[in-house]
């Protein structure tokens with residue numbers, strides 16, 4: 001018999017689970033005030049606990065939707081808060097909790113699950129693959145000169161936290177849910193988000209960009225006066241037009257008493273350096289994985305997105321944990337169907353997740369041995385089918 005058992009947590013058990021998660025990250029238990037805010041980010045019936053007999057592990061999620069190539073939305077589980085008590089690690093507790101989560105997601109019709117990984121070696125075995133990347137970018141404010149063709153931008157209004165918080169959901173819905181890989185932010189997200197922003201700074205502000213047609217961008221920023229050089233940090237930045245991108249950059253460059261502007265988790269391909277007369281003004285400091293994706297219902301996920309125009313390919317998908325996904329799928333511009341014909345290429349479900357939003361091209365995946373059986377022409381066709389115009393990006397830190 002197993003030395004622990006897994007079950008859903010009751011609402012009254014969430015705080016203990018939250019403290020366990022913090023302890024697994026070497027953070028002390030939270031105060032009552034912190035918990036009051038963190039409690040808002042716990043959706044009921046979405047946490048699991050491992051008991052052996054006390055609580056020894058936890059994982060939770062909240063319900064959202066994922067924007068897939070072509071513009072459709074699919075039910076998404078945003079997975080977070082995973083921790084196993086010291087002394088109980090490497091005994092299969094996480095594996096059992098993930099199995100319980102995947103069974104629950106399948107039962108509830110969740111099409112995909114997403115998470116941000118603290119360690120890169122853990123989640124591939126459960127069918128999660130790196131589906132989006134992000135970059136941290138640093139701009140030298142004193143060298144920054146905008147090129148003449150950069151649009152003038154519109155009006156920018158600055159809000160303090162108290163005024164911004166009630167407006168964030170509407171601002172994000174209007175400007176942030178744009179690229180493949182983006183996710184909706186349900187009410188349960190915002191409670192946790194406010195705590196996260198408060199932890200970053202006692203005085204975060206929100207700059208909102210207005211064009212004649214209305215709000216088309218916003219960013220959250222704070223200045224760390226204690227740092228040398230003085231840094232203005234931008235943990236969130238969303239826009240829907242070149243005017244808003246430029247207008248918000250003009251605003252950032254106008255903030256006084258700042259030496260450097262540090263942007264976190266920006267999408268790959270965002271042309272920040274091209275705004276400046278000297279592109280070296282903006283340095284990419286790191287490029288890292290942003291979100292990992294697990295296709296829980298492969299047929300539904302494949303059917304939800306659109307494909308480029310190329311001869312169809314037949315993919316053979318292997319899924320060790322959810323065998324209902326195993327099989328061959330014929331994918332073409334007209335859609336997807338299960339088939340019994342010989343496959344053009346084979347891949348595991350984590351690799352399919354890497355292709356799914358358009359982040360990875362098939363040829364490098366084949367080079368690394370993650371796709372097998374395909375010749376160059378098949379890889380090129382697969383690239384045309386799965387490719388997206390812009391790099392996918394989530395842009396939501398949960």
Ligand SMILES: CC(=O)SCCNC(=O)CCNC(=O)[C@H](O)C(C)(C)COP(=O)(O)OP(=O)(O)OC[C@H]1O[C@@H](n2cnc3c(N)ncnc32)[C@H](O)[C@@H]1OP(=O)(O)O
Pocket residue numbers: 024025079080081082083084085088089090091092093094095096115116117118119121122
């Ligand atoms: C989405 C998020 O919430 S990210 C936050 C994740 N949480 C943390 O990082 C907190 C600190 N770490 C922990 O609490 C735990 O070590 C966890 C949750 C990462 C892993 O829990 P465990 O119960 O030890 O995992 P479990 O025993 O099921 O291991 C499963 C497999 O993953 C491997 N694994 C687990 N953790 C790690 C790691 N940190 N690095 C490399 N491999 C790992 C195990 O070796 C095992 O491999 P095997 O199946 O080949 O033997």
